[in-house]
Amino acid sequence: xxxxxxxxxxxxxxxxxxxxxxxxxxxxxxxxxxxxxxxxxxxxxxxxxxxxxxxxxxxxxxxxxxxxxxxxxxxxxxxxxxxxxxxxxxxxxxxxxxxxxxxxxxxxxxxxxxxxxxxxxxxxxxxxxxxxxxxxxxxxxxxxxxxxxxxxxxxxxxxxxxxxxxxxxxxxxxxxxxxxxxxxxxxxxxxxxxxxxxxxxxxxxxxxxxxxxxxxxxxxxxxxxxxxxxxxxxxxxxxxxxxxxxxxxxxxxxxxxxxxxxxxxxxxxxxxxxxxxxxxxxxxxx
Amino acid sequence: xxxxxxxxxxxxxxxxxxxxxxxxxxxxxxxxxxxxxxxxxxxxxxxxxxxxxxxxxxxxxxxxxxxxxxxxxxxxxxxxxxxxxxxxxxxxxxxxxxxxxxxxxxxxxxxxxxxxxxxxxxxxxxxxxxxxxxxxxxxxxxxxxxxxxxxxxxxxxxxxxxxxxxxxxxxxxxxxxxxxxxxxxxxxxxxxxxxxxxxxxxxxxxxxxxxxxxxxxxxxxxxxxxxxxxxxxxxxxxxxxxxxxxxxxxxxxxxxxxxxxxxxxxxxxxxxxxxxxxxxx
Numbered sequence: 001x002x003x004x005x006x007x008x009x010x011x012x013x014x015x016x017x018x019x020x021x022x023x024x025x026x027x028x029x030x031x032x033x034x035x036x037x038x039x040x041x042x043x044x045x046x047x048x049x050x051x052x053x054x055x056x057x058x059x060x061x062x063x064x065x066x067x068x069x070x071x072x073x074x075x076x077x078x079x080x081x082x083x084x085x086x087x088x089x090x091x092x093x094x095x096x097x098x099x100x101x102x103x104x105x106x107x108x109x110x111x112x113x114x115x116x117x118x119x120x121x122x123x124x125x126x127x128x129x130x131x132x133x134x135x136x137x138x139x140x141x142x143x144x145x146x147x148x149x150x151x152x153x154x155x156x157x158x159x160x161x162x163x164x165x166x167x168x169x170x171x172x173x174x175x176x177x178x179x180x181x182x183x184x185x186x187x188x189x190x191x192x193x194x195x196x197x198x199x200x201x202x203x204x205x206x207x208x209x210x211x212x213x214x215x216x217x218x219x220x221x222x223x224x225x226x227x228x229x230x231x232x233x234x235x236x237x238x239x240x241x242x243x244x245x246x247x248x249x250x251x252x253x254x255x256x257x258x259x260x261x262x263x264x265x266x267x268x269x270x271x272x273x274x275x276x277x278x279x280x281x282x283x284x285x286x
Numbered sequence: 287x288x289x290x291x292x293x294x295x296x297x298x299x300x301x302x303x304x305x306x307x308x309x310x311x312x313x314x315x316x317x318x319x320x321x322x323x324x325x326x327x328x329x330x331x332x333x334x335x336x337x338x339x340x341x342x343x344x345x346x347x348x349x350x351x352x353x354x355x356x357x358x359x360x361x362x363x364x365x366x367x368x369x370x371x372x373x374x375x376x377x378x379x380x381x382x383x384x385x386x387x388x389x390x391x392x393x394x395x396x397x398x399x400x401x402x403x404x405x406x407x408x409x410x411x412x413x414x415x416x417x418x419x420x421x422x423x424x425x426x427x428x429x430x431x432x433x434x435x436x437x438x439x440x441x442x443x444x445x446x447x448x449x450x451x452x453x454x455x456x457x458x459x460x461x462x463x464x465x466x467x468x469x470x471x472x473x474x475x476x477x478x479x480x481x482x483x484x485x486x487x488x489x490x491x492x493x494x495x496x497x498x499x500x501x502x503x504x505x506x507x508x509x510x511x512x513x514x515x516x517x518x519x520x521x522x523x524x525x526x527x528x529x530x531x532x533x534x535x536x537x538x539x540x541x542x543x544x545x546x547x548x549x550x551x552x553x554x555x556x557x558x559x560x561x562x563x564x565x566x567x
Contacts, residue, residue: 044463045434157551158328187327188490192534192547199544214464217536221544244540258465260493262538273469274419276435 005032006175006208007056007093011068014051014060014232022065025051027232029068033176033208038198040223040240041212042255048232049212053178056210057093058085072176091121094169098181100161104153110137110164111149114171121172136167140197159190166197170205177202180212195221217261220244228252290353290452290484291316291339297347298334308334310508311348316452316484321475323499323516324488327531331508332488336456339486340374352452370399373445375474377457379437383429389415389440390425396447405449414443419473435466442470446477453478453485459494467491471498493535496520504528507557514566525563527556 009031015022026048033039043049054060056070056077070077072092077085097103105113114136115129124132130149137145140163142156153161162182169177179198183191199222202209211223219226220240227237228251236249247253247264254273256264293314299305309331316322324332337343339350341360350357352372373396376382383392393411400407408414412422418439429437438458445453455474459467471487475498478485489495495502496516503513504527512525523529533546 044465159551188492188545189327189530189534189548190551192536192545195536196544196547215536216464216538217545220538220540221536221542224542240542241540244538255465256538258468259538260468260497261535273465276466 003035005034006073007031007033007210008071009052009056009068010071012052012055012070013065013067014048014055015065016061016063019065025232026055029229029232029234031210031227031234033210035175035206035208036203037224038202038209038211038222040219040226041210041229042214042216042219042226043229044214044255047229049214049229050180052229053095053180053210053212056178057089057095058082059095087121090117090174091172092174093176093178094172094174096162096166096169096177096179096182098184100158100165100185101153103165104161104168106153109150109152110156114149114164114168117168118171132171133167136171137164139170139201140164140167141193142167157190158186159193162186162190162194163197166194166201170201173205174207176208176210178210178212181214182211183218184213184215191218198222216244216255216259220262228255289315290318291486292351292354293335293339293348294351295348296335296338296345296350298331298338298343299346300334305346307346307508309338312503312505312508312510313348314486314503314510314513316486318451318484319479319482320500321478321485321487321498323495323502324486324505325490325492325495325502325531326505327490329507330505332490332505333456335505336374336454336486336488340372340454341369367399367402370403370448371405371450372452372454373448373450375438375442375445375453375455375458378461379434379441380429382441383437383444385429387428388425389427389429389432392429392440393425393444393447396444399448403449407447407449411443411447414447415440417446417477418443435462435470438462438470439473442474442477446481449481451481451483453483454488455485456488457490458487460489460491468494468497474498492520492532504531509557510564511556511560512563512566514564518566523563524566525560526553526558528563530556 012026012029014026015024017023029052041049055066066078114133118124118129134145137148142148142160142163183194223240226240226243227234230251236252253266253269256262257266257269258273295311296309297311298309299307326332338345341357344359390411393414397409411425415422420439459470471494499516502516502519503510506527512528523532530548536545
């Protein structure tokens with residue numbers, strides 16, 4: 001490991017429900033995000049990976065009970081006042097979500113969405129902000145950037161919309177980018193392009209990226225380090241190659257064995273997988 | 287072997303005056319005892335094809351024949367008993383299962399369909415649940431008391447309890463967690479072949495399809511651009527679109543290799559006709 005982490009998560013706990021009967025979702029997660037590196041957070045639905053990412057930015061509903069610590073440099077983010085947090089959100093920590101049609105405003109032009117918060121956060125003039133927007137769109141390979149500024153989200157394909165969402169995330173030169181399933185809604189041929197873009201941007205802008213995804217193929221393509229999450233806990237972590245070729249935790253071994261596009265197989269994991277769905281598990285609910 | 291399902295020059299269109307052509311003249315056959323996979327990306331027309339096959343969509347052209355007879359459009363009336371030998375499995379078990387009925391009763395619906403057709407077979411729900419790898423005890427549950435993977439298995443149990451000879455499955459595994467996808471797909475193949483039935487398996491996930499399909503048809507913009515024996519198509523794709531599609535799948539080998547990204551979005555060559563890419567053996 002080279003640089004010091006810009007974002008440190010320590011002992012993060014999240015619970016929903018009432019104070020008297022909380023339902024724990026995240027039970028003590030530690031993660032460090034380092035400039036220029038992509039930290040992967042893998043797990044299946046309900047493992048708590050998205051909740052972990054959301055809690056960093058205070059995006060969880062008020063009923064969520066948080067514990068532990070999330071530090072951005074010298075600033076403790078947990079328990080920060082909303083006003084202070086909104087200065088950090090988008091400015092120092094940006095997010096890229098799964099569905100670009102939901103993260104872009106359908107009734108505002110791309111130009112509006114790209115320049116608005118740049119002007120708020122960085123105090124640029126209208127012309128400066130516009131030039132910046134054009135540069136950003138060019139960087140994420142949106143064709144004909146100057147023209148694109150005047151158009152609306154529905155006039156772009158899904159892949160282009162995700163590129164625009166990434167441009168918006170980068171607009172204020174954040175230190176940290178949280179990417180939650182950034183390619184899951186995309187076709188595989190479009191996904192490939194977005195993966196290239198994320199990989200290049202992390203290096204060239206020295207972004208500290210948290211990549212949340214259930215897709216181990218995506219993880220293997222661009223993550224530097226991988227943490228595997230299950231039932232709110234990180235069960236295994238390590239450099240990418242180690243996790244994919246020499247996994248130790250039985251759960252990681254199961255995930256890789258189940259995957260047709262992975263080379264790893266393990267007979268014990270295969271048996272465990274076959275039994276997993278059949279069980280009469282009283283824990284399972286809505 | 288006889289053709290269970292024959293689709294000839296099928297055209298499906300949506301909208302009135304300026305219709306959108308979702309399926310643009312495709313032909314395919316499914317024989318007994320084989321799995322045909324129809325793969326492609328979103329909007330290529332694969333689901334529209336599935337819907338037209340089972341009669342949920344009225345074709346704007348071409349024909350769908352099941353046992354040599356045209357498939358009548360689904361209406362408000364109950365289907366003819368003979369047609370219940372064609373069963374469908376959908377992507378989302380939450381919408382295909384009845385939330386207010388216990389698992390046993392839903393599987394019993396499948397059994398009733400088989401009996402109405404005069405097809406024999408085990409009657410108890412427990413038997414069919416075991417067939418799909420579920421505990422018999424789950425028969426007393428309601429769908430909301432099951433995990434997503436278990437729900438989809440129940441939907442599959444119900445369809446095989448109807449003793450089908452053709453299963454049309456539209457993205458049956460994409461709502462499941464990654465760790466159960468390949469397992470459920472393999473199970474569907476086994477159940478299908480054990481019963482001597484045929485299956486049209488629609489999916490966007492080529493790596494799963496590779497493991498369970500005898501033949502694969504690749505769809506792009508409403509047309510089949512490449513088809514043939516699965517291993518041939520997978521190992522040696524000849525159509526530019528199939529090549530791009532296969533090259534774009536990231537491999538989970540931990541080596542950090544980026545999949546190949548197409549130079550442009552939807553290059554014109556993807557829509558090109560390559561006659562030698564069809565019916566490859």
